Structure formats: structure tokens, C-alpha cells
Amino acid sequence: MTDTTTGMPIPGVSVILSDQRTGTVTDSLGHYRFRNITAGHHIIEISHLGYKTLVEHIDITANEVHHFSLEPSFLKNEGVTITAVGNATSIRKAPIPISRVNRSELMAVASSNIIDALSKQPGISQVSTGPAISKPVIRGLGYNRLVVINDGLRQEGQQWGDEHGIEIDEASVNRVEIVKGPASLIYGSDAIAGVINIVTTVPVPVNTFRGSVTGAYQTNNRQASLSANIAGNKNGFNWNAWTSHRSAMDYKNRYDGRVFNSKFNEHNAGGYMG
Incomplete structure (x- = not known):
């Protein structure tokens, strides 16, 4: 991996095979390596702060070397690859408007659930029927008129x-891709309003270990939440585990005071390896 202007190697570049759900980073010499990759056609996404994101289609047949050069940029290109259903494609080539919400944006918003957090995005709203119970609405249409994919x-x-x-x-979500407008030809006849594609797990680079602990508190119903996540990649063997707990008391309003039977207690856990 080199700089197109100077020809010098670029360390720390993120290299992801989108359709294989695996990735790595370049070393100090700009070298990267993938192991145990299925032969065939793949989409590779290369990004680094200060350079334009590069998305290429490559054919892998055996042990081979692919050299790439990145063009410097003052802005980070938010190139997103959709891989939830159908064929993988770059967001720039998508025929319908798509927006992306990163995990950092979701965590920065005080919310009671994932849909409550997404409702702060343009064109997205929610129908709430109780504490922490929300249904997504895109441009006024919801229920069985939009598709939610996890x-x-x-x-x-x-x-x-x-x-x-x-x-x-919500604690397990890595990013959310939102399709606004009819997408029936791609996702089915019920995608009249659009699609909310939720991606929970993204493998970490090879020989990397990561962990995080997050918490939040809301004063009205005394809602407290705590979540933890650990993930690793040892020579291509990926694993990820997470757990979260959220509890709340009865909320209150200015007319009735405390609303009884509105409290809740929630536990979640999940993981994968392979």
C-alpha cells in the first residue's frame, strides 16, 4: 500500500474484504495479508485517514499479490459497502439514496432503544407505544411498509x-444503513418506505484484540444501562462476545406523576466465533 504522490508505504491502512466479513491493517512497510480466503470475485475496501477511500473488485485464484495506491485527501470518503442482501455494491453506485449511521453517532445520542436513536436522523421518525418500545417510520410509512434487516x-x-x-x-449495533424510498425490486414488495439495515458485528483485523465498556443514565425514569464487548482475531480465527443490561423505574409526567407499570428490566448477550 503506497501513497500515489510520494510512492512511500502507508502503515495502518484498513483493508476489508466486504463480502467475506474479514479485514486487516497494513504494517510499517505498507504490507497486508489475508489467509484462508475463498477463491473467486470479491470487493475490497481500503481506507485511511487523510486518503480517499478505495473500493475495487478483484479476482482471487491462489497465492497472489495485489498492490494499491491511495490518493491523499483532506476529507475522509465515507464509502460504504452494502452486503446484507443481494449483491455487494458501493454506496456511490447504489441507485437509491442511502445514509449511514456509525456506532459513535448512536452512542452520542441519549435514547431508550435503537429506533429511538435512529429517529434523530433526517426522514426517520418513530411510533412509540410504551417505554423502550419503538417502531421505525420512514417518510410517514411504517409497520409492514418498510423492511428491517439485522x-x-x-x-x-x-x-x-x-x-x-x-x-x-442497541449495544451490539456497529452501524446502520438506511435506504429511503421504494426499494421493492431489491428487498421485496413490502419495502415501500425503505429499508433499515442493521449490522451488529464487524470482524477486527488479524492478530488484534479489542474491548469496550459503556454506560448511560437517564434521570426521568432512572434508566441505567451498562454494556461490555470483547473481540479478537488470531491468525484469521474471529471471535466476538458482548453482554448488556438495562433497567428503568416508572417514568413520570407533569400531569399524572409516576406512571405505574412502565418500568422494565432487560438483559442481552450474544457472540460468535469462526
Whole structure:
């Protein structure tokens, strides 16, 4: 990995095979390495602060070397690759408007659930039927008129009952990709309003270990939340584990005071390896 202007190697570049859900970073000499990759056609996404993001289609047949050069830029190109359903494609080549919300943006917003956090985005709102129960709405349409996807699987339980919200732990979400407008040809006839594609797990680079602990508190209903996540990649073997806890007392309003039976207690845990 080199600089197009100077020809010098670039260390610390993020190199991701989007459709394989694996990635790595370049060393001090600008070298990177993937192991145990399936032969065939792949999409590689290369990004580094201060350089334009590069998205290329490559064919891998055996042990081979691919050299790339990055062009300096004062702005980081937010190139996103959609891989939840259908064929992987760059966001710049997508035929419909797509926006992306990163984990850092979600964590910066005080919210009671993932849909509550997304409702701060333009064109996105929510229908709330109780504490921590929210349904997404895109441009005025919701329920069975939009599709919610979690790591490639549809989440449809919230469509048929007012007391059901999105059953996805906000603490496990890595990023959210939002398609606004009709997307029926790609996602099915019920995607009239759009699509909310939630990606929870993204593998860490090879021979890397990461961990995080986050917490939040809200004063009205005394809601407290705590989550922890650890992930690693040892010679291409990925693993990730997370857990979270959230509890709240009865909330109050200016007319009735405390609203009884509005408290809740929630535990979540998950993980994967492979």
C-alpha cells in the first residue's frame, strides 16, 4: 500500500474484504495479508485517514499479490459497502439514496432503544407505544411498509402487534444503513418506505484484540444501562462476545406523576466465533 504522490508505504491502512466479513491493517512497510480466503470475485475496501477511500473488485485464484495506491485527501470518503442482501455494491453506485449511521453517532445520542436513536436522523421518525418500545417510520410509512434487516435476516415481529418493538440490542449495533424510498425490486414488495439495515458485528483485523465498556443514565425514569464487548482475531480465527443490561423505574409526567407499570428490566448477550 503506497501513497500515489510520494510512492512511500502507508502503515495502518484498513483493508476489508466486504463480502467475506474479514479485514486487516497494513504494517510499517505498507504490507497486508489475508489467509484462508475463498477463491473467486470479491470487493475490497481500503481506507485511511487523510486518503480517499478505495473500493475495487478483484479476482482471487491462489497465492497472489495485489498492490494499491491511495490518493491523499483532506476529507475522509465515507464509502460504504452494502452486503446484507443481494449483491455487494458501493454506496456511490447504489441507485437509491442511502445514509449511514456509525456506532459513535448512536452512542452520542441519549435514547431508550435503537429506533429511538435512529429517529434523530433526517426522514426517520418513530411510533412509540410504551417505554423502550419503538417502531421505525420512514417518510410517514411504517409497520409492514418498510423492511428491517439485522445481519442479513429480516426482523418482522414489530409489524403485527403494537406492544412489540425492534428486538435488537442497541449495544451490539456497529452501524446502520438506511435506504429511503421504494426499494421493492431489491428487498421485496413490502419495502415501500425503505429499508433499515442493521449490522451488529464487524470482524477486527488479524492478530488484534479489542474491548469496550459503556454506560448511560437517564434521570426521568432512572434508566441505567451498562454494556461490555470483547473481540479478537488470531491468525484469521474471529471471535466476538458482548453482554448488556438495562433497567428503568416508572417514568413520570407533569400531569399524572409516576406512571405505574412502565418500568422494565432487560438483559442481552450474544457472540460468535469462526
